[in-house]
Amino acid sequence: MDLKREYFLATTSQEDLWPKNKDIVLLGEWCKKHTANQQSNSDCQQIKFPWNDFERLDKSIKYCQKTYENVLKVLSIYLNEVHGIEKDKAYWRKIVGYFLTIYIQTLFDKYTCLKDAKDRFESISTISIDQSSYFTCNDALSFYEKVRVCDNLNLQLYGQISEFLGFPIERRINFFDQYQNEITSNGTNKISKTKLSRFLENILDNGKESEVALYVTLIGKKDLFKLSLLTGFKAWPIYSFPQKKYDYSNNQDMREGLNNLPTNDEFERLVLSTLRVNLPYEFLEGFSFIRDGIKPCLISNVPKKIITGVGFLWDTAFSIWAAECAQKGTKIYGVQHGGTYGESEPSYGEIFERSVVDKFISWGWSDDEDVIPLPAQGLFGLKKVKQSKKRNKEVLWVTTLDSRYANFLSHLPFSSRFLEHFNWQVAFWENLDGKVRNSIKIRLYPRDFGWGVKEMLQKKCSGLKFQDNNDSFRDSASQAMMVVLDHFGGTTFLECLSMNVPTIIFGNPDLFKIRDAAKPFYEELERVGVLHYSPESVATKLNEIYSKVDDWWGDQIRQTAVQKFKKNFALTSNTPIQDWARFLRQKLNPS
Incomplete structure (x- = not known):
């Protein structure tokens, strides 16, 4: 513990809010400006990132799951009281569960980092946001999107936790107008629809009246119509729910009770007390309005089955409707x-999604009787690329990225765990032969999240060419001589396999923990040289096969390993719609 000097703890990268008369301590990598012309904070002390300690990470993931169940229990009781209804925990899990999962893990990361800072520095202060500038999101999705990118929302959370932990507060910032502008500008993007698209949706939007309702399943409109036709129109899509303007003004009386919910655990007390501000409006002030809006759908019909991909993540109205249907006997399939x-x-995400459904439809794998493999609807329509001289000579290098802020805890790259990922990218480039470098074009993740990845790679990987992200990934991959992926578990790998594009993949096993059931498939890919666990290894392999990519990819032993992996994680079919229709008919009319 440092006893001698006075320090200020920076929790975001907003340097204009930092005092000039104290030594600055950075809470984490997210406090740095990752641009070439912003290096003023590079010499500051920094709190060690806690989640590179895998034992600590494992324990924290389990603790957050336990906290989630405890908080959900008391919150369910409270929500029943304020809304004047009697619903069980399973009902509320479907409605508030996704938000609560994200919120608890986001808060626990911040809580852990702040406690570590307080343990290290005795005399350290920080800043907070004035309560008059506090912001409450409308729903779970807007919170998730904003907490990934919005400095002020993260500062709000850091400030609330700092005050809870007893940090001396240097000052409380009041920037309501600036805050509202940032919050609004970082909202989710709405997809603009053509008149024809809206017309087709209005015709097809009969899922709420059908025996099987399909909602945001990743199945395209044409395929949805075919699926409806093949089921005798017993399966129909839902495109929207009744939309009304709700009063999102803050109901202080309704929120105050959240501060008094029972718990003996310090972190649970923090979660419950901060929900008074941070619980989205649609779960409190807007809930009754939304529930009243979907009641006509329940009167006209309750489907036997509901199938959804991200409905419980995206849409409170859907979540309420599905929860009500489930209580009336509807079976829900994720x-x-x-x-x-x-x-x-x-x-x-997977833990939550499987917790709110009766069955889960996978893209080929299964770990229990409740997981049903079907052709991957997200890969419908992908055609195999024929080996042809018409393909260009480019090697397409595809990357991944996520927020600088930790909004989940997992054995995947997140927050400052990406620093090691960046080091691997540079090492890969440095070990490539000149002719291979000349053929490579890198495709960055569509969002930068403030990392400054392009500037970093331009500085450290001289001569690297960048692809325009406006180009379709699938088109670019199908035209490339080869694709290199620098991360495991992505949808892009499954897309490449489905198109039969020569692909090589590498990643850090410390950043991506493979489940036991998948290890044999990964071992097979490693054995045939498709998968690598170091940047040096994959660069060496790429240098070796560069002049004979098609022969290397078409090797029978290699293709056997690739097809085994594809069958288990990217299952496709020559008749995918018919396969889905057959499955639905069987579930509607079991023999």
Whole structure:
């Protein structure tokens, strides 16, 4: 513990809020400006990132899951009281569970880092946001999106936790107008729809009246219509729920009770007390309005089955409707909507999604009787690329990225765990032959999250060419001579395998923990040289096969390993819609 000097703890990268008369301590990498012209904080002391300690990470993930169950229990009772209803924990899990999962893990990361800072420095102060500037999100999705990118929302959370832990507060910032502008500008993007698209949706939007309702499943409109037709129109899509303007003004009386919910655990007390400000409006002030809006759907029809990919993540109205239907006997099927499922140790997303459904439709894998493999709907329509001289000579290097702030705890890259990932990217480039370098074009993740990745790579990887992200990934991959992926578990790998694009993949096993059932498939890919666990190894292999990529990829032994992996994690079919229709008919009319 440092006793002699006075320090200021910076919790975000907003340097204009830092005092000039104290030594600055950075809470983490997210406090740095990752741009070439912003290096003023590079010499500051920094708190050690806690989640590179894998034992600590494991314990914390389990603790957060226990906290989630405890908080959900008392919150369910409270929500019943304020809304004048009697619903069980399973009902509220479907509605508030996703937000609560993210919120608890986000808060626990910040709580842990702040406690570590307080243990290290005795005389250290920080800043907070004035309560008049506090912001409450509308729903779970907006909170998730904003906490990934919005400095002020993160500062609000850091300030609330700092005051809870007894940090001396240097000053309380009041920037309501600036805060509102940032919050609004970092909202989720709404997809603009053509008149034809809206017309087709209005015609097809009959899921609430059908026996099987399909909601945000990643199945395209044409395929949804075919699926409906093949089930005798017993399965129909839902595109929207009744939309009304809700009064999102803060109900202080309704929120104050959150501060008094019972717990003997310090962190649980922090979670419950901060929910008074941070619980989204749609779960309190807007809940009754939304519930009243979906009641006509329950009167006209309750489907036998509901199938959804991200409905419980995206839409409070859907979540309430599905929870009400479940209490009336509807069976709910979740459906996989991307990579990592079945491959990595179960993430917070997979754990939550499977906890709110009766069955889960996977892209090929299964770990119990409740997981049903079906052709991957996210890969419908992908055509195999024929080996042809028409493909260009480019090697497409595809990357991944996420927020500088930790908004989940997992055995995947997140927050400052990406620093090691960046080091591997540079090492890969440095070990490539000149002719291979000349052919490589890198495709960055669509969002930078303030990391300054392009500037970093331009500085450290001289001559590296960048692809325009406006180009379709699938088109670019299908035209490339080869694809290199620098991360495991991504949807992009499954897409490449489905298109039969020559692909090589590498990643850090410390950043991606493979579940036991998937290890044999990964070992096979490693044995045939498709998968690598070091940047040097993959660079050496790429140098070796660069002039004979198609022959290397088409090797029978290698293709056997690739097809085994594909069958288990990227299952496809020549008749995927018919396979899905057959499955639905069987579930509706079991023999």
